[in-house]
Amino acid sequence: MAAITLITGKPRIGKTAFAVELLMFDDFYKGRKIFSNINGLLIDHHKPPEGHSWEDMHEWLKWKENIGSVVIYDEVQYLFPTRSSGSKMPENVAFLNIHGHYGIDMILITQSAKLLDVNLREVVNKHIHIAANKMGGLTRLEWNEVALNPTQQARNALSSSHKIRQEVFEYYKSAEVHTAHSHVKSRWYYVIIAMLFVLPCILGLVGFMGYKMYQGYKEKAGISAQAEEAKEPTGFKNPLDPENQKEMMPQSGIQGQNLKPEDFVPTLAEKPESKPIYNGVRQVKTFEYPVGCVDGGKSGCTCYSSQGTPLKEITKAMCKDYVKNGLPFNPYKDEQQIAQQPQTAPQTAYELEKGQVLTMGGQSPQNLMYDGYTEAGQQFAQRGGVVGSP
Template identity: 30%
Template sequence: MFKLVTGKPGDGKTSNELWEFLTAKEYKGRDKFCTPIKGFEAAKHGVTEIPDIKGWRDLPEGSVIFIDEVQDYLGQRSGKEVPEWIRELARHRHSGKDFIATTQDPMFLDPFVRKLAKPHVHYHRPWNMKMVRHQWDTVQNDPTNKTARKSSQSRFVKPNPEVFKLYTSTVLDTHKAAPPWKLIAVAVVALVCLLGGSGLAMMRLLDMGPKPEPDPVAAHDVVVIDGKQATATGTPFDGLTQKPAINSEASWEPDKLKSRIEGMPWSAPIYDHLTRPNDFPRIAACISSERTGCRCFTQQGTPLKTPEKACEVLVKQGAFDPWKQGRQTAQGGNRSEPGRATTESEGPSEASEGITRVQYNKGRFLW
């Protein structure tokens, strides 16, 4: 294995890979070697430090070699001929050796070795915040490319804090978290617009539902109070302003003043002739979304508890309203009454008993 690890300074390539080099189970019990790492005392951790890797073929079989800043040892070459010790890296697996090489960019590496590298791991720390680890089976010449990142196996990582006690990562940490405030502001504005648009769409859907129509039958309801008939006209809520019912004698008894439902004083028996309902809750609109699920609302915009499957069917197919024609007929009948009351015939007619109506012509009568 020739593992190539890339990443910009401070993105976590050395901290993560050095800790894995020292603690991973697959490297346990094997001879370990490394090139010089600033502040790292190799001997204290069972690692042998080597000045370069030209003599890698002389190392024991099964060795694990950590090469920090590999461009210092296997960088771009000026000559076309590949040195033998580099060419032999193509057969490094024959001796069971594994290499872990870190560098800032894959193009810094010798082209011959770059073609041998597998896997390729790239560390990225956007805006100096969370570290992201990308991995490919082959070397990506530009691991920052969007297409390359989409094809990678990626996950968030966090280096073990103990590793920073083993080597000198930096003298002065100048990499401070810098969240993209402009992008965050744009995202917040977009979210507000989305929520506002959803609310407006819901309100319009509710307005499209059928409006509650007055019940013509309820215009003249005959009710019984203490065994006597009384006529109550108007809507159920006109009782606060209308005159008392004719020929009705309300009995102000304690039992009749007591509410049937606590907190609803109008549910007392004495108000029965004023609080007769003139409508019932109907499904006026149903809305389905991934965030809130499927919900239905009445013609007054109040939520209506509806089974999920039934709600989805109503959203897709709608439902027949068996009461719509009756409401339209009642409304049309009420509108036609004034027209008939104001229509006059052109000839004389009987307006009422004992009175004859004659059409008026200017100048015909002298008085």
């Protein structure tokens, strides 16, 4: 659909540059015959035919070879100036009413729509106004009809940011390229620029102060926690203390209840201590660990605990290894407690020397016991002989 596009704006705002940009980059105008009066335009275009002028374009635009052409006219107020009401309409103005019949598209450039013929204003299909904004840039306003007061009618326009492509100035002789644009910028422009530099500093300072406050809070919380720990140094309670034994003793499931027959039935055969009635008082005080081994006699090689009980879990081969090479290191022995133990009475004639392991068969026994050990072997003295003797 053939249309008339009006481009307005103050001098040196970039109106002509925008029109040239449309010719260069808008596919709608590419490949079409162009007629233009733009000074120094390097895009392929035509002037009015010989013997004709722009004033009689209503004649030569109707020619067959010119149908579907594009007309770009700069400073169009000189071609279609305002006229008094009641005056006769010029033929070139009247042609604007039927230009679409010949597929003619027009891009007309001027400073204000008020400078144009009133009939031209009525047939404009799109009005584009370029203006400087308060941020120091350019704004493009678009209407589907002429806006005689673009500033006041901006609220009804399609608004967008406008930027001139620098390569456009190479395709025509432009006054804009030699003139510095000095648009008045709003104070908010400078405020925003300043905030771009100040805001990161403020945010950094706030973040740093927040971090310091957080660290201070953590330190105070740590001091409070340490103070609480100082009141109760450890959660350890000495299990040898009778008072602590009462607290640590598990409560029987039958405490405060009537006794039942099943409370006296051991849960393990031949283990009377496994009766449920003892659940509240039964506690492990020590554990089995080999303190001596005897090789010989009817039983072969046997290792014994500190209570003189044979350790059936230790195999004969391991027992013989202990007799030959000595007992393994005891990581459970408290050297400090052993050093503080009082000296025991002299051994009987039949009592084993400290740390001895007997080997039957007349050979001298090998000392494999821990230093300071006194209980080992005492149980054997009660029998009047050495464990393993015939």
